[in-house]
Amino acid sequence: MLGDKVPGLLQCRQCPRLVRHMAALPPRKGLSRKQYWNAPVPGFGDPQARICLVGLAPGAHGANRTGRPFTGDGAGDFMYPLLHRAGFSNRAEAVHAADGLALRDLYITNAVKCLPPDNRPALEEFANCSPFLSVELASLQRLKVVLLLGQGAFSSYLRLLKGQGCIERVGAYPFSHGVVYRPQRGPVFVASYHTSRYNLQTGRIDETMFLKVLQTVHSLAGAEND
Ligand code: SF4
Numbered sequence: 001m002l003g004d005k006v007p008g009l010l011q012c013r014q015c016p017r018l019v020r021h022m023a024a025l026p027p028r029k030g031l032s033r034k035q036y037w038n039a040p041v042p043g044f045g046d047p048q049a050r051i052c053l054v055g056l057a058p059g060a061h062g063a064n065r066t067g068r069p070f071t072g073d074g075a076g077d078f079m080y081p082l083l084h085r086a087g088f089s090n091r092a093e094a095v096h097a098a099d100g101l102a103l104r105d106l107y108i109t110n111a112v113k114c115l116p117p118d119n120r121p122a123l124e125e126f127a128n129c130s131p132f133l134s135v136e137l138a139s140l141q142r143l144k145v146v147l148l149l150g151q152g153a154f155s156s157y158l159r160l161l162k163g164q165g166c167i168e169r170v171g172a173y174p175f176s177h178g179v180v181y182r183p184q185r186g187p188v189f190v191a192s193y194h195t196s197r198y199n200l201q202t203g204r205i206d207e208t209m210f211l212k213v214l215q216t217v218h219s220l221a222g223a224e225n226d
Pocket of ligand 1: 012018129132
């Protein structure tokens with residue numbers, strides 16, 4: 001089941017703070033509000049994917065504008081060419097939702113599907129949205145590896161795993177870039193720094209680091225048993 005088919009997602013208004021924030025967001029100069037998605041952004045990608053990449057939440061003028069994760073902002077402009085180089089897509093650019101981009105062996109989504117103020121979802125908002133992520137992951141029947149970008153997505157995923165009884169203690173899985181964990185049940189998961197503009201500008205992550213993470217998840221997907 002691709003993200004736009006997840007029951008109730010596109011109509012969801014469970015987080016009033018986020019709904020208000022989207023309603024008040026001024027468009028970028030030269031654009032109108034009509035050109036913005038301003039609603040829950042579903043995941044997308046290959047339904048046969050062995051790898052799922054999970055970001056934090058839509059970017060204000062990226063996914064929240066285009067309606068597709070990481071499309072149209074700095075994080076995506078950095079990430080998509082590298083995904084293409086690593087063999088996960090048919091083209092290097094992500095411009096808008098109908099640009100012909102097709103992912104291979106990869107599905108991309110966010111832990112929180114609506115735009116949060118200051119890129120900071122509240123704990124309650126992570127919890128509200130977690131069932132949608134759970135449905136997306138469950139629908140990927142060949143899933144072997146979950147790649148989590150940033151501490152927020154990583155922690156949210158740990159809480160989901162704990163709720164599902166796949167891990168006992170969230171604290172047993174500290175975040176660090178490139179770390180690989182095998183839970184008691186479910187796919188192996190990998191942490192990476194987020195490809196946010198801030199992390200790129202400060203040098204926390206760069207092309208070499210992200211390509212290495214992509215090589216890791218590709219190798220893990222091939223090595224994990226069916
Ligand atoms: S963030 Fe998730 S749970 Fe909250 S309103 Fe958006 S889709 Fe619904």
